[in-house]
Amino acid sequence: MGRITPQFTSNKTLNITYQTPQETLLATPDTLPTSEPATPQVSYTVDSAWLPALNIQSFSKVYVAQLHAAGKCPTAATVSWRMKKNGASVATGTVSVATANYYYNIMPNFYDVAVGDVLEVALWSNQTNSQYDYKACAISISRVIIINADVMLPCNFANYDYYPTLSLGTPTVYTQVVFRIYNDTLEIQLGSAANVGAVKLNKSYGLFRVYHADIYNPNTATTLSYQTRPRYCKNYVPTQIILRGLKL
Amino acid sequence: MRLSIDTGIKKDLTTIQMATLDAKLHSQIPSLVGWSYSPLTGELNLNLDDSEDTALLSKIQDLLAVGQLTLNLNNLKDSALFSKIQDFLVKVGGVKVLRFEILGTTKQWAE
Numbered sequence: 115m116g117r118i119t120p121q122f123t124s125n126k127t128l129n130i131t132y133q134t135p136q137e138t139l140l141a142t143p144d145t146l147p148t149s150e151p152a153t154p155q156v157s158y159t160v161d162s163a164w165l166p167a168l169n170i171q172s173f174s175k176v177y178v179a180q181l182h183a184a185g186k187c188p189t190a191a192t193v194s195w196r197m198k199k200n201g202a203s204v205a206t207g208t209v210s211v212a213t214a215n216y217y218y219n220i221m222p223n224f225y226d227v228a229v230g231d232v233l234e235v236a237l238w239s240n241q242t243n244s245q246y247d248y249k250a251c252a253i254s255i256s257r258v259i260i261i262n263a264d265v266m267l268p269c270n271f272a273n274y275d276y277y278p279t280l281s282l283g284t285p286t287v288y289t290q291v292v293f294r295i296y297n298d299t300l301e302i303q304l305g306s307a308a309n310v311g312a313v314k315l316n317k318s319y320g321l322f323r324v325y326h327a328d329i330y331n332p333n334t335a336t337t338l339s340y341q342t343r344p345r346y347c348k349n350y351v352p353t354q355i356i357l358r359g360l361k362l
Numbered sequence: 363m364r365l366s367i368d369t370g371i372k373k374d375l376t377t378i379q380m381a382t383l384d385a386k387l388h389s390q391i392p393s394l395v396g397w398s399y400s401p402l403t404g405e406l407n408l409n410l411d412d413s414e415d416t417a418l419l420s421k422i423q424d425l426l427a428v429g430q431l432t433l434n435l436n437n438l439k440d441s442a443l444f445s446k447i448q449d450f451l452v453k454v455g456g457v458k459v460l461r462f463e464i465l466g467t468t469k470q471w472a473e
Contacts, residue, residue, distance in 0.1 A: 206375050209396035
C-alpha cells in the first residue's frame, strides 16, 4: 500500500573519491618457483586509507579489489597462479606466454573486501627462468545505496572517471568498460555523465555496479600475455551522483 | 575474447589437477592464453588471444557499418571462432555458457 503523500528526502550530492593505487615495481625481479610457493609473492592487507571515500554515509555498499601481478618470461612459459582471501583459495588458473621476453599480466578481482582482509596471489612457472617484478592493488566501490528509499528522483550521474590509473612499469590499458545502472531490474549501460531522471531502486545492485570485479570476473582473474606490463582493465566509475529519495 | 562457462563443480584444484586441466584446455583450444577457475562459483573463464578479439571486432564493425548488427552476438554464430567455441563446448559436454565477452560487449545467458 502506497502513501497518500509521497515522502521526499533532501537533495543530496554524493562525491566518491578513489585513492591512488598501491603499486610496487621491483628493481631486481624475483625468479618464480616451479611449484606453488607456501608464501605468495603478492600480499596486501586492505587498509582503510585505500578505500574510496564518500562524503555522505551510505546505507550499504560493496568494496571490490583489483590486484595485479606481472613479470617477464625470458623463454616461453606457462605461469600458474592461485588467489587467496584470508588464506582460503578463491580461484586458480594459468596464463601462457608463448613469445620469449613477453610478460604475463594477471588481474585477480576480489569481490566484497573489507579492512583487514588479506588478499594474496601465489605464482609459479613450468620454466626455471620466469620472473615476477610488479604488483598493484586498487579498490573500487559498487552497489552503493545512499538512501534506502523506493525511487531516486532525480538520479543524476553528474561526473565519472576511469579507475585505476597505474603508473609504474609500462602501463597500457586493455579495456575500459562502463558501469551499469539499474531501474528496478532493467540494466542500463552508462557511457557518459547523464541525468537518468527517476529510477526505482534495485535493492541488490544499488545505484550502480562496476564492471570488472562485480559484473564480470568477481573472485577470479583476467590474464593476458603482452610485450609490456602492466596491461590492465579499467573500470568506468561514477565520481558524483546527485539524488533525492522518494518513499511511496 | 573471454568466455565464462558453468562447470557445475565447486571444488578447489590441486596443482596436479591444474596442470591436467591446463593440458586438456590447450589441446582443445590452441588460441587459449589463460584460464581461471573459481571453486566458489564453479565458473571457468577462458581468455582467448587478442588477435581473435581484433578479428571479431572487425567483423562486428563491418556488420554495424551496413546496419546488419545492433551488437546482438547471436548474429556472430556464423563466425569461425564462435563455431570453434561451440565445438569445444560440445566436446567437453555438460557445461552451460554464462557469458561471452568481446572487448567489453557481453552476451549473458539466463542462469
